[in-house]
Amino acid sequence: xxxxxxxxxxxxxxxxxxxxxxxxxxxxxxxxxxxxxxxxxxxxxxxxxxxxxxxxxxxxxxxxxxxxxxxxxxxxxxxxxxxx
Numbered sequence: 001x002x003x004x005x006x007x008x009x010x011x012x013x014x015x016x017x018x019x020x021x022x023x024x025x026x027x028x029x030x031x032x033x034x035x036x037x038x039x040x041x042x043x044x045x046x047x048x049x050x051x052x053x054x055x056x057x058x059x060x061x062x063x064x065x066x067x068x069x070x071x072x073x074x075x076x077x078x079x080x081x082x083x084x
Contacts, residue, residue: 001015001017001018001019001041001044001051001053001054001055001056002015002016002017002018002051002052002053002054003015003037003040003044003049003051003052004052014037014040015037015040015041015044015051017054018037018041018054030042042073044056044063045063045071046063046068046071046073047063047064047067047068058070058071
């Protein structure tokens with residue numbers, strides 16, 4: 001998958017030729033510094049953001065509404081949770 005933001009002189013490459021596979025039963029996490037593309041990769045995998053090139057697949061099937069119902073995601077932002 002590849003994803004860029006911006007245009008002209010202000011293009012930012014969030015993902016460049018990213019590929020990963022998660023085997024059945026595995027738990028997978030993205031770790032990296034701010035701006036490394038973790039959230040972008042998750043949003044594409046969840047089907048809420050389209051890549052510029054490539055595609056996200058779950059069990060060999062392209063992401064669609066049926067597949068999205070089977071994926072769990074806990075965002076870092078606290079917007080949906082009680083603040084403590």
